[in-house]
Amino acid sequence: MQLTEIRVAGFGGQGVMLSAHIIGKAAAVYQGAYATMTQSFGPEARGGAASAQVILSDKPILYPYVTRPDVLIAMSQEAYSRFLPELKPGGLLLVESDLVRVSDLPAGIRVHSIPATRLAEELGRRMVLNVVMVGFFGAITALLEPDALRKAVIDSVPPATRDLNVRAFEKGFEYGLNTLHGEHHAESEHPSLPLEAHD
Amino acid sequence: MPHADPRGVLTGVHFMDGDHAACEGALAAGARFAAGYPITPSTEIVERFAARIPTVGGVFIQMEDELAASIAIAGAVWAGAKAFTVTSGPGFSLMMEHIGFAVMTETPCVFMNVQRGGPSTGLPTLPAQADMMQARWGSHGDYEIIALSPNSPQECFDLAVRAFNLAEEFRVPVMLMMDEVVGHMTEKVVIPPAEQIEIYPRRHTRLPPGQYKPYAPGPDLVPEMAHAGEGYRFHVTGLTHDERGYPSMNAAAQDRLVKRLKAKITRAADRLACYEEEGTEDADVVVISYGITSRVAQRAVEMARARGVRVGRLRLITVWPFPTRQIRALARRVKALVVPELNLGQIVLEVERAAAGQAETISVPHAGGSVHAPEQILDAIMEVAK
Amino acid sequence: MTSQARDPAELGPRPEAEVPAESCDYQPENPVEQFLRTDRMPHIWCPGCGIGTTVNSFARALLEAKLDLDRVAVVSGIGCTGRVAGYVRLDSFHTTHGRAIPFATGLKLANPNLTVVVYSGDGDLFAIGGNHIIHAARRNLDLKVICVNNFVYGMTGGQLAPTTPVGALTTTTPYGCYEPAFNLPALMDAAGAVYVARWTSFHVRQLTRAMVDIFRKKGFCFIEVLTPCPSLFQRKNRMGEGLDAMKYYKEKSKVRHGAPTSEVGLTIDGDIIVGKFVDRERPEFLDLLRSQLAAQLGDRYVEVEHLVCS
Structure with a gap:
């Protein structure tokens, strides 16, 4: 695996940190690769915008911060606007389709979207949208072995919510595979309606 | 050397940040007492300790300030525990007097400092390495300490264990000089089985109470300890003291004591160099x-x-x-x-x-x-x- | 009030410099000498100072309470009273200025089998250490605090203390103290101490009894002992010698057990209300800690009596 910089961003309460943690853990603990995760702290990290960075590589990671992410996972409009400019040319953008309206996209950016919140709600718990997003990321990028991600999900969530989270992961993963096979025309699904309020 | 008490060792492969890894290192090293005061970016260390220690067997207390935290650990050590405190920036400044107290009374203990930007309140959530001289010289008087600097969560674990071992071996406060990036970054941390973690035991005297002198140095210039409650009826003071531990305030006693406190570290400098x-x-x-x-x-x-x-x-x-x-x-x-x-x-x-x-x-x-x-x-x- | 107390000079630990510390055949004449590091005599306290008198009561209280002396630890801060730790033949810790309480907190929590006595002065415990003592009282940690209050900073030469009465002269209030003083029993009562008493160095028997009381009581216990500082406070304020202070204490003291602590504040020449003001029950810190953790963690909670490392 080449050095890959990933930023996961959204708003407080969406489980942004956990998504990044699962991705990093899958690489570092279950796939024999290296992963370094960092996050923003302090008052600015409570409520409002939340963002975590994770770097994956098959070699030890020296510089700890993400500078030009290869992948941006955006789960809020604010996160999208704030972090899109740093996305590497030719980078991959994954968005929550009900929460992010994609506009002003520079040429060369690949984008895929998923209604992760709605899918999570179908499973009965909106809060697992972050794990739906991880599944989606896993299928689209194929950076990590699905089983490594699955194990990392199981190992990172409270025991009582394991089954739910695994289902959320599978749901997102399946949605991602279908997206790759052209069953979702993600790029054309951005709602033009005002964003709903969440949390 | 004896091995770690398995109760404190979270053997396995983890994806963990440096703060949590430092806490696990302390637990693996046998620390069973921590006193702290919340301060970013070090708080996660004591939060984890507070969550973990009741099921390992020990005590965490959140004190009213860093002055209190930094001497509560000395009290716990003299009662027999391995103990540490954790802080950053302004809190480290407040702890300086008790770093000196630990040096003077030869109290083995560990101070973890997750460095942030200063002076004063500075940058609570962002990194610096600007307390390196403070760690060395921040308390008044002449002294030597040991300071270790980890560059990854794995090393936060490894060097936390080493910090406790060196504290016990030299009876000196040891500084684990982390920084905000290392403390907050999450990476793979491998915690070995307890039997693979060597622990330097407390240098407890074997002499009976009548013969024991609390500050009579051994061949490596380090004296042996006794704990309160064992019948030794010893005295510990931050004043310049003689081998009995009694205050002895004159130039000769000062020369003897302060030079020994320095020499016990400097003599071992080659061995300590890492x-x-x-x-x-x-x-x-x-x-x-x-x-x-x-x-x-x-x-x-x-x-x-x-x-x-x-x-x-x-x-x-x-x-x-x-x-x-x-x-x-x-x-x-x-x-x-x-x-x-x-x-x-x-x-x-x-x-x-x-x-x-x-x-x-x-x-x-x-x-x-x-x-x-x-x-x-x-x-x-x-x-x-x- | 009883008046059976003897001259404090008679009660204080007298210089016995020639007595070897480990001499087995030496039979102490004074029953309290076994509690003292006689090899450290003469002590540093001035003639007429009341601190030695309180130590004498302390030694007698240890004897009377029949405590296992190997399990009694004395922790002092800095100052004249801070030197008590150095003179008692017990495990003793002369810590940093103001920090006897947090040191004692660590000592007690790591070995709850110890009887931990904090013996220090008013400036040490209530000025520089004021934050610690109110929190220790709030927690109701099982500490026995003996505060020797001489209204002044003695070791540094007679400066203003948080207890100096309005109008009194000190070297840093050369025109008279204008700061309101702390009412220590009220402060300790409000902070949650389960036992609060005040005596003077004139009341040696009552003081001894109060010390026995707190050795037997669990939780945060506080005794304020008013003592003369003839070299500094008495002299500066023309209050005479140590003996004059005893006469003054005898004359001005009014025993009022159970007095509301809000009414026991001291003034420069008013009555000195003494007695046991508070004696109540509150759950002790370690009991609270253990019951909370046991309730929350059940069998997973590992209760350790003494945190001794290998």
Whole structure:
């Protein structure tokens, strides 16, 4: 695996940190690769915008911060606007389709979207949208072995919510595979309606 | 050496941040008492300890301030526990008096400092390495301490264990000098089985109460301890004292005590020196760094090598006592020593002193709040390699 | 009030410099000498100072309470009273200025089998250490605090203390103290101490009894002992010698057990209300800690009596 910089961003309460943690853990603990995760702290990290960075590589990671992410996972409009400019040319953008309206996209950016919140709600718990997003990321990028991600999900969530989270992961993963096979025309699904309020 | 008590060892492969790893290192090392006061970016260490210690067997107490936390641990040590406190920035400043107290009373304990930007409240959530001189000189009077600088969560674990072992061996406060990046970054941390973790035991006296003198030094200048409640009826004071532990306030007693407290560390400096050295054999330039900066420096070194510069790197793991002899030997072989650090030039002064004019010493300062861009260090290497 | 107390000079630990510390055949004449590090005599306290008198009561209280002396630890801060730790033949810790309480907190939590006595002065405990003592009282940690209040900073030469009465002269209030003083029993009562008493160094028997009381009581216990500082406070304020102070205490003291602590504040020449003001029950810190953790963690909670490392 080449050095890959990933930023996961959204708003407080969406489980942004956990998504990044699962991705990093899958690489570092279950796939024999290296992963370094960092996050923003302090008052600015409570409520409002939340963002975590994770770097994956098959070699030890020296510089700890993400500078030009290869992948941006955006789960809020604010996160999208704030972090899109740093996305590497030719980078991959994954968005929550009900929460992010994609506009002003520079040429060369690949984008895929998923209604992760709605899918999570179908499973009965909106809060697992972050794990739906991880599944989606896993299928689209194929950076990590699905089983490594699955194990990392199981190992990172409270025991009582394991089954739910695994289902959320599978749901997102399946949605991602279908997206790759052209069953979702993600790029054309951005709602033009005002964003709903969440949390 | 005996092995770790398995109750405190979370053996396994984890994806964990440096703060949590430092806490696990303390638990693995046998720390069963911690006193703390919340302060960013170190709080996660005591939060984890507070959550973990009831099921391991021990006590965490959140004290009313850092002064209290930093001497509560001394009380716990004299009752028999291995103990530590954790802080950052302003809290470290408040703890200075009790670092001196621990030095003077030879109380083995560990201070973890997750460095953030200063002076004063500074940058609570962002990194610096600007307390390195404070760790060495911050308390009043002449003394020596030991300070270790981890550059990854894995090392936060490993060096936390070592910090406790050195504290016990030398009966000195040991500083684990982390920084915000290392404390908050999450990486793989492998915690070995308890039987693979060596533990330096408390140097408890075997003498009976009538014969025991609390501050009679052994051959390595370190005295043996007794604990309160064992019948020794000993006295401990921060005043200058004699071998009985009684106050003895005169120049001769001061000379004897303070010189011994210093010598027990400096005599062992070669053994304490711990550093990682790579590519220095035929180097023209060597980058000397520690903590998170060492990782950025390594990238800069790789970039410089790609441009044909013969550059090596040396990473200080033990920062105090400073490995003067080793750096001096290095300075004789190379043209320049480049010292990036997240401060405006602290350890570079030691490097310069050690180099003693044998090699040019270049500071690459950074006021903190982030880490260096590798290019900043690269530029310094290229400039001096011209 | 009883008046059976003897001259404090008679009660204080007298210089016995020639007595070897470990001499087995030496039979102490004074029953309290076994509690003292006689090899450290003469002590540093001035003639007429009341601190030694309180130590005498302390030694007698230890004897009377029949405590296992190997399990009694004394912790002092800095100052004249801070030197008590150095003179008692017990495990003793002379810590830093103001920090006897947090040191004692660590000591007690790591070995709850110890009887931990904090013996220090008013400036040490209530000025520089004021934050610690109110929190220790709030927690109701099982500490026995003996505060020797001489209204002044003695070791540094007679400066203003948080207890100096309005109008009194000190070297840093050369025109008279104008700061309101702390009413220590009220402060300790409000902070949650389960036992609060005040005596003077004139009341040696009552003081001894109060010390026995707190050795037997669990939780944060506080005794304020008013003592003369003839070299500094008495002299500066023309209050005479140590003996004059005893007469003064005898004359001005009014025993009022159970007095509301809000009414026991001291003035420069008013009545000195003494007695046991508070004696109540509150759950002790370690009991609270253990019951909470046991309730929350059940069998997973590992209760350790003494945190002794290998």
